[in-house]
Amino acid sequence: MHAPLSRRDLLEKCAAAGLLLVAPPLRLAEVASRFEEGALAPRKATPANELGPFYKKRSPRRDHLAPENAPGLPLAVSGRIFDRRGVALAGALVEIWHASHAGIYDNQGYAYRGELVAGADGKYGFESVMPGHYPGRVAQHVHFRVSAPGHAPLVTQLYFATDPAFDGDPDKNYAKDPIVHSRELIRPVEIAGDPGAPQARVSFELVLESA
Amino acid sequence: LANARTLRAEAPISDFSLSPSGSEMAATLRDGSIRVWTLAGERRAAWAPGEPPTPWLLYLGERRILAGGPGFISVLDAATGARSVSWTVPELTGAAAAPDGSLLAGAGADGRVWLWKPDGTLLRTLEAAGLVEITRLAVAPGARRIAVGATDADLRLFDAATGRVERTIDLTMAPFALDFSADGRTLAAGCADGTVTLWDASSGRLKATLGRYPLGVGAIRVSPDGKRVASASVSSNPSTAEAEARLCDLAAPRETSTPIGVSTWNAVGFAPDGRAFVAVIRGETVTLTDLAS
Numbered sequence: 001m002h003a004p005l006s007r008r009d010l011l012e013k014c015a016a017a018g019l020l021l022v023a024p025p026l027r028l029a030e031v032a033s034r035f036e037e038g039a040l041a042p043r044k045a046t047p048a049n050e051l052g053p054f055y056k057k058r059s060p061r062r063d064h065l066a067p068e069n070a071p072g073l074p075l076a077v078s079g080r081i082f083d084r085r086g087v088a089l090a091g092a093l094v095e096i097w098h099a100s101h102a103g104i105y106d107n108q109g110y111a112y113r114g115e116l117v118a119g120a121d122g123k124y125g126f127e128s129v130m131p132g133h134y135p136g137r138v139a140q141h142v143h144f145r146v147s148a149p150g151h152a153p154l155v156t157q158l159y160f161a162t163d164p165a166f167d168g169d170p171d172k173n174y175a176k177d178p179i180v181h182s183r184e185l186i187r188p189v190e191i192a193g194d195p196g197a198p199q200a201r202v203s204f205e206l207v208l209e210s211a
Numbered sequence: 212l213a214n215a216r217t218l219r220a221e222a223p224i225s226d227f228s229l230s231p232s233g234s235e236m237a238a239t240l241r242d243g244s245i246r247v248w249t250l251a252g253e254r255r256a257a258w259a260p261g262e263p264p265t266p267w268l269l270y271l272g273e274r275r276i277l278a279g280g281p282g283f284i285s286v287l288d289a290a291t292g293a294r295s296v297s298w299t300v301p302e303l304t305g306a307a308a309a310p311d312g313s314l315l316a317g318a319g320a321d322g323r324v325w326l327w328k329p330d331g332t333l334l335r336t337l338e339a340a341g342l343v344e345i346t347r348l349a350v351a352p353g354a355r356r357i358a359v360g361a362t363d364a365d366l367r368l369f370d371a372a373t374g375r376v377e378r379t380i381d382l383t384m385a386p387f388a389l390d391f392s393a394d395g396r397t398l399a400a401g402c403a404d405g406t407v408t409l410w411d412a413s414s415g416r417l418k419a420t421l422g423r424y425p426l427g428v429g430a431i432r433v434s435p436d437g438k439r440v441a442s443a444s445v446s447s448n449p450s451t452a453e454a455e456a457r458l459c460d461l462a463a464p465r466e467t468s469t470p471i472g473v474s475t476w477n478a479v480g481f482a483p484d485g486r487a488f489v490a491v492i493r494g495e496t497v498t499l500t501d502l503a504s
Contacts, residue, residue, distance in 0.1 A: 050344060050362075052344075053387075055384070056364070107384060108405060
């Protein structure tokens with residue numbers, strides 16, 4: 001009878017047998033170490049969603065997207081960016097754009113647009129205001145385009161479970177917007193802060209496929 | 212062509228096209244029928260092509276019209292409505308034809324572009340890395356080159372013979388309107404951010420930046436002699452924004468503007484006598500207005 005293998009032993013055995021491929025830039029020892037810490041958990045790739053007609057290149061690098069004193073419910077979105085192995089993608093570039101509180105895109109300038117770089121732990125975050133309903137679209141949404149070396153760019157959109165378009169039941173009503181192909185992109189909204197100055201907070205994890 | 216002439220159809224207009232010479236126009240209606248008018252407003256033809264209805268149409272040269280619906284394209288005689296050929300296609304998100312009608316390009320929802328001969332023979336499929344959401348196509352005179360605009364704000368120029376991307380023009384926002392000059396050397400682009408630019412179609416170099424609209428540009432046309440550019444904006448928020456059309460004289464840089472009111476889409480053209488005009492589509496009507504020069 002064989003002694004039970006530790007997880008590190010199992011990983012090393014799998015690697016030796018060619019059953020486990022470790023993509024650069026990770027070393028096997030690093031993968032094993034993170035696996036033992038429980039830090040690495042395979043993840044499903046974030047569903048893709050349309051880029052849409054109002055993507056604009058060369059947005060300013062910033063984490064506050066709304067003009068000062070812009071009307072609307074303050075919004076804070078944060079999360080981490082991973083690959084499918086669960087490795088945080090430090091340095092991933094995140095481009096974000098959305099409509100104003102009134103549902104209007106700023107196509108002449110860069111209001112409600114910005115790009116930022118994920119931190120060493122894959123964390124990103126930005127503040128803006130809750131987007132309004134854009135004419136022709138059913139649901140409020142925020143566009144994301146995420147790129148990282150060695151990975152396929154992720155183009156997707158974030159939706160809000162509180163959106164009246166979903167009638168309080170996103171599970172049942174998410175397809176009311178024909179562009180919302182996946183329920184997974186609709187995230188819960190936490191209202192935090194002072195009662196006099198509330199802020200909507202949303203967590204949105206982003207998982208990229210390898211190129 | 213009179214200033215501000217209004218043509219009326221019997222049902223809301225689904226799509227509208229000007230013939231390459233600017234001498235006539237066609238509209239497909241939500242009731243499934245198609246109407247053709249001369250520029251003077253005379254109704255030249257009216258027919259129902261039969262089921263299923265054709266939500267889009269396009270002039271294929273001067274004498275034929277392409278009319279399409281989910282999964283099919285038909286080629287119709289613009290004078291009689293007689294159908295010469297139909298073929299099955301994947302669902303298209305856009306189409307463009309060579310001015311002489313020798314080639315048709317269709318954009319698929321997955322970013323592929325199909326090139327067909329007017330008899331429906333598939334010549335080639337164009338694909339490029341990262342090309343997914345196509346906003347606009349244009350076929351150069353002589354059908355040697357295809358311009359493909361996309362939401363990623365890259366404007367790709369394909370060689371029609373090899374199927375390869377010759378040049379990629381780095382725009383800032385997606386082009387909503389494209390047109391080649393009659394000699395094929397210049398490509399005019401009207402973009403979502405209101406910019407109107409002229410590009411060298413061979414080198415991909417910027418030749419000129421014309422005036423900038425406060426709204427997105429929905430239509431553009433280079434005059435047959437290459438000396439003027441007509442364009443029109445579209446309102447992305449019709450409840451608050453008024454659109455306009457402009458005519459730019461390239462020989463003596465000067466631009467005139469004509470307000471066209473709230474408009475969700477429109478077309479611009481040059482009549483055979485050289486006058487520039489804008490066709491504004493609202494519901495069941497087409498309003499033709501001369502552009503001041």
